[in-house]
Amino acid sequence: MTLAQLKYVTTIAACGSMNQAAKSLFLSQPSLSASVRELEEEIGIEIFRRTNRGITTTVEGEEFLGYARQVMDQYHLVEAKYIEKQNEKKKFSVSMQHYTFAVDAFMKMVRKYGMDAYEFAVHETKTRDVIEDVRTFRSEIGILYINDFNEQVIRKLLKESGLEFTQILRCKVYVYMAKKHPLAGAKEIAIEQLDEYPCLSFEQGDNNSFYFAEEVLSTYDYKKIIKANDRATMLNLMIGLDGYTLCSGIICEELNGADYVAIPLKTQEEMTIGYISRKGVPISTIGKEYLEEVAAYQEHVL
Secondary structure (H helix, E strand, C coil): CCHHHHHHHHHHHHHCCHHHHHHHHCCCHHHHHHHHHHHHHHHCCCCEEEECCEEEECHHHHHHHHHHHHHHHHHHHHHHHHHCCCCCCEEEEEEECCCHHHHHHHHHHHHCCCCCCEEEEEEECCHHHHHHHHHCCCCCEEEEEECCCCHHHHHHHHHHCCEEEEEEEEEECEEEEECCCCCCCCCCECHHHHCCCCEEEECCHHHCCHHHCCCCCCCCCCCCEEEECCHHHHHHHHHHHCCEEEECCCCCHHHHCCCEEEEEECCCCEEEEEEEEECCCCCCHHHHHHHHHHHHHHHHCC
């Protein structure tokens, strides 16, 4: 296995075409194909499946490409710093369930780098995609929660994906709603009191299992429920329809504004929010700085 071969397969994956990749690499297509076949024979897996319509990446190939991209990224950093004498560009990517405080922590981390060259990414997405992003190296870290109901399923999936979960925050469950909501002045709310108002839940796409829900009490028989894809829509529905969602109770007025409150839910349920990462792979310096910002929100847990 050579760096050239790793460059070849990552370029093919990026181009989505053997022919286009060959042109990009200034190679003949037969030479490129032969080099890829030699690599596949050496590692014992098929990276690309060739059809009349082009190429597709196999499941095993996608995992291999994740490692290959990581190696190539590190090589480019070394090359830029010691060969081309450039300042290395700092890189970091995180995927998360829809947590305002996790986005706020990301912004605080980014501000520390000021005028430095960097390439950061934040993906606010579905639960299954958070796991898949970390598994396939799209993100270094994933932020999600577990509780007594979903823990066994989530941990099994993480184990199968070569990932591990580390706790950051432990919190009670709160009802998040607009300040104008009829129940906003309550000291505590029972789930039955919410039956006449729409419960707002984040859409999980094809993986819309109770175990992947971002809200606790996902098996409760809600009388009214509305699925949404993003936080902005959720906030609009809270204002316009007296909707609510169940959350950690950590409020970020800087991002969401001051029109919302979190009221304790009358339940014994708790949420454990943490990060997932690749097992045995150390967290980068930037990743550690981000996690420190997230952990600081323990002080804001109501």
